[in-house]
Amino acid sequence: MEHETAMKPAKGVYYSVGVGPGDPELITLKAIRTLERCPVxxxxQTSSGEMLALSxxxxxxxxxxxxILPLHFTMARDKAIQHAAHETAAAQVRQYLDAGQDVAxxxxxxxxxxATALYLAEILKEQxxxxxxxxxVTSFCAVAARLNTSLTGIxxxxxxxxxxxxxxxxxxxALPGTxxxxxxxxxxxxxxxxxxAHGLLEHSGMVCNCGLPDEMVRPDLSQDAAPVDAGYFATIIVKEEE
Structure with a gap:
């Protein structure tokens, strides 16, 4: 008598989900629906345990x-070290995909x-x-809105x-434009x-931690200079002189 072979579950889908720069009101409806649909x-997660995107x-x-699957990445500039961290994270995600669970x-x-999520996507896609x-919503678009300025003309x-x-x-x-x-x-x-040195301070504005509780806004860096410890999420917009 032949035994029926148990069917393996279909592999799950890996979703890279943008949650915007910090203000939860800037998360798209599509992102919310995806997050609420995916079981994983x-x-x-930083070395201190912070999970900003999750919060x-x-x-x-x-x-x-x-x-909830915390993943650890490195800030090292060495590409081999970065790739090793991405491979490790992809392997952690893969165990859920192999069980038929979608991962956001x-x-x-x-x-x-x-985007860090895309490094994992590239590895998983190859597999x-x-x-x-x-x-x-991109951070620089949110920063432009916070500075109440456009990024481009026609x-x-x-x-x-x-x-x-x-x-x-x-x-x-030295490039033309913004x-x-x-x-x-x-x-x-x-x-x-x-x-x-380029004479651009008066044409530059900056926002740190855009949309977060500790947001810092500097509309004119020639008048109100950025602190030396502005932090990782500091975005500067340099406008072309009109």
């Missing part, structure tokens, strides 16, 4: 009964801009898993730049020096 919610999501979506990976801002992206170029890349900053600041310097906080003194 993965979120970055934002909890204010907008009902995560009662969900499996939280990501601050949007999932297409300097044969289905991945989907749920966009979110013919204005827009450049999104990593503020910590000091070697490329001088060349970037420049957005993201994650500038840890290099703030050097970034301010470069802006001053």
């Amino acid at each position: 919610v993965a979120a970055p 934002i999501a909890k204010q907008a979506a009902d995560l009662t009964g969900k499996t 990976m939280l990501n601050l801002g949007d999932v297409s801009v300097y 044969g898993y289905e991945t989907r992206m749920i966009p979110g 013919r204005t170029p827009l450049h999104i730049l990593p503020g910590g890349d000091l070697d490329a900053l001088d060349e970037a600041l 420049k957005v310097l993201m994650k500038s906080g840890r290099q703030m003194p050097a970034v301010l020096e470069r802006l001053a």
Whole structure:
């Protein structure tokens, strides 16, 4: 007598979910529906135990009964160390996908801009898993709104730049149009020096921790300079002189 082979459950889907810059009212309805549908919610956790993206999501979506999967990443610049952390996190997610459970990976801002969630998506996609992206409000769009300024005119170029890349900053600041310097906080003194050298301080505004309780707004960096300890989530907008 032949024994029937038990069918394996279909693999779960990995969702990269943008939760916006910090204000829970900026989380999209699509993101909320995705989070409430997925049985597993993965979120970055710092070495101190903080899970900022999760705390934002909890204010907008009902995560009662969900499996919460903390994932640990590194701030090291070494690409091999970064990749090892991404592989480890992907393996943690994979155990739930293999059990047929969908996983929503939280990501601050949007999932297409300097997004940790996409590193995992690339690994999982190569391994044969289905991945989907749920966009979110970008930090620099929220910062522009907080500064009550536009990012572009009808013919204005827009450049999104990593503020910590000091070697490329001088060349970037010479570009025409609006420049957005993201994650500038840890290099703030050097970034301010470069802006001053280019005569751009009076055309620059900054917001740290946009939408969070400890938000800091500096509309004109020539009048109210950013503190040297502005923090990781510091975004500067440099407007072209009109």
